[in-house]
Amino acid sequence: MDNAKASFYLSQFIGKPLRIHTSDGRVFGGQMKCTDKDRNIILALTYEYRSPSAEVIRKAIEASGNPSAPVNWNSRYVGLVVIPGEHVRKIEFEESAYSGHKSGMVL
């Protein structure tokens, strides 16, 4: 991808909600503010999500008897964060389009 294309592609996501999965299994959801060549990403208004521990899952299943019982993830507001590129495992774009609207984004 050449520089102009790359810049255009990335700048579409500015101010848009991204979900970033980090190497330790957490997910950060927030608005993208900034990124660079090393794929460091700055998110604003971020929430941290952490999968429940095995213990909690085990208990929930035991309690309900249903092996696919829903268990809530723990979330916490963390605000403005920078996620170093090396720890980024997966990036998801959260498109919330109202029916009939086209986001017009090149994905």
Add this chain to the structure above:
Amino acid sequence: MDVASSSANSSRVHNDGSVYAPISLPLRQAFKQHVAKTNIHNITEKFTKACNGLDVGQLVKDEYFTLFESIGALEIMDPKMDSGFLQPGETLEDDYDPLTPLLPDELIGIMDQLLCYEMAWHTGYPLSQTLFTSLHIDRLLWPETKVFEHAQFYRGDVEEGKRPGVFLEVLRAYCLALVKGCDFVIAKVTGRDYFEEEDFCTNTYNRVLFVQVPVDVFARELDAAVDLMEDPDLDIPDALRKAITTRLDFRKSFLTALDLDLPLDNLSRYWAPILSSITTIKNTHALGTPVPSSFSTKIQRKLASTVPPRPIVDLAFADALAKLTQLCTDCEEATRFTTLPLDPLEYQAFLWTFASRDPTPLPYSRSYLSTILFDPATLNTSISLPLTDIRSLVFPSSPILDPLNWTLSPPRNPLLPKPPRLQLALLIDDFVDRAGQPYLDFWIALGQNRCRLRRMLTHVIIAWDFLQVDAALVDADLMATCQQLGVEPQVLDNPLTAWVYVKKLWMMEKVVLLGFEQDIYLPDEFAGMYYFLSVVAAKRAAELDRCEKHVGERTMQLIGASRYQDAQDVDDMGPYVDSELQQAKGVSEFAKALYRFYTILLYLGLIPHLKRPFSTEELRYELRMKPFLALQPVEVPLFAEFQAALQPYGSYSSPSSSASLQADLRDPDSALWTSIDAAIKAAKDAFARVKKYGSRKSKASGVEQAWGKEVNGLLASCVALGVGVAGVKDAVGKAEGDADSGTGALGVKVEIPKVGEGKRYAEGWVVGKVVKV
């Protein structure tokens, strides 16, 4: 009903006058719940590729997002910044279940541990490292409950077998009351008129400490817990039962005392019950078994905090109880404020003494006192507090303050001149208004901790300096009006300026003395600072001397006019003014003696004189005088003057007039020595007279004991200095013959008593001790 009449055909007016839209209009479209379809796109690959396409250093960013803002971002996965970062193998959750049944001794252990953390918090550590490390408290507060009864060690339903037992219920009541107590403490500390607490951490990390729940709910929980404990069917050794109920009782009385809405009268009765239960708690502490696993640093990850977990603060139980005792005694002492005579000078003495308490009062106690001080019941008195203060010093039965002045009405035509007496009243009212804020600022400063008090006083002094300028303007008008009335001889010259000036100088003296108290100055600076102190105090003495003379004259005038009652009243003012005068004189003379003493020690090389290659004496002098440089009239002596006073024989290491120095040193009757002795004697006499007046006449009756101790300390310091001077004089005399009088040759050395070791008779007065080697 304009609306109704104009649109009567399209809308209907109902009996009650309300207007409704006609029914025939189409209803507005109901707000449609947009259930936005959320599509999640995995863009990892393309994003990564695009990033690779960027140049080094190129940023793709929101144009309003600045580098400055980005500095505030937390770096994820950085162990120092990311509070959610787990070390390999570390778990987020704790293994301890707050529903684990407790034994009675474990209950005592947890209660005592909580008390330790509570006191650690009072001494300045954040809640996150103290009380919020308790899993029990965490469970009560989080997830937050809407209904108070739901604040349990569990949420929702719990199996019958796991329902908390008696001891857990008791612990719950204890924890709830504890948390509410913290809420009260925070409210009191942050509720002060001036809040900028540096020794106390009010952050609750987004946890709500039952702010909305009234205090009696907690009292009820505690009572219920006591009932549970006293149930005869409960199988528990009596000693343990007693220990637990004592702790519950303690918690209840403590919570009551912390309550914000207590009336000012009778405040003192709340603290004694707490103090009496402390002994029992101490004696039964050994019965408890600690449960360390019920506390964890991991909770900090769940708090709204941006720092990774920090270690739990451990305060030993004995220390915690000592702090608690101190807190209660300080607060009890603070309640005595309500019993003081209605006199701002009494208030001032009380505030000053309270701030000087040793150990220094905890932030809560200080807030407690300022809440009483700034309570409307204290401030809204029938008399104006600043005016009472002014009257005590400069207006002995003065025509300026004649109540009649306030009864005159202004002329109906605003262009006509006002009667002069009314002008006096208006001028005074204006000035009192103007002085109100600086006056309050002064009191606020007195409510801070010692270090801050010193720093804040320097700012208050500046405010009073401005006030002095305004006072001079008002004084000019006052004097002109008095001249018009022909009552000039009955009034002190420039009374308001005199009052402001005396107060300002007093604060300056205190700033210097606090500097000594807080070990700001090095031994080789002692001479200079005491010199400055002596200069300032001498100015205050001169001003007070004027006031005192005026009181005397005024008494004679009144006797001459056969107004014996008034004469008596004025005469009664005399002791206060004279006591202040003697105090100022004593300070000035004693500081003079000390500065001369330290100058001699510097010449003799008995005090280490540091080499400072990167600064000059002039710059250091400027630095020390910085807070006072802007003042008018000029208070800081010129450097040349200062130099001449401190180094009369040239520099300390190589005196230019060495011969005369040696001669003066050896001659016990030279001015060098006799001036010190004279100054010590003058200081001693002055302090003795202050002592004779006693605390009541010096307007410090509320703090009689501390006042007496201070005066005695000053007197003892004078004696100690006399001994020190004699020691050096002797040593110099004996060393006669030796041309070179170095330290070794003199056979004595000087020990500087350290702060807080109890070796100073008065903390602000450092008297070096001369000992033989």
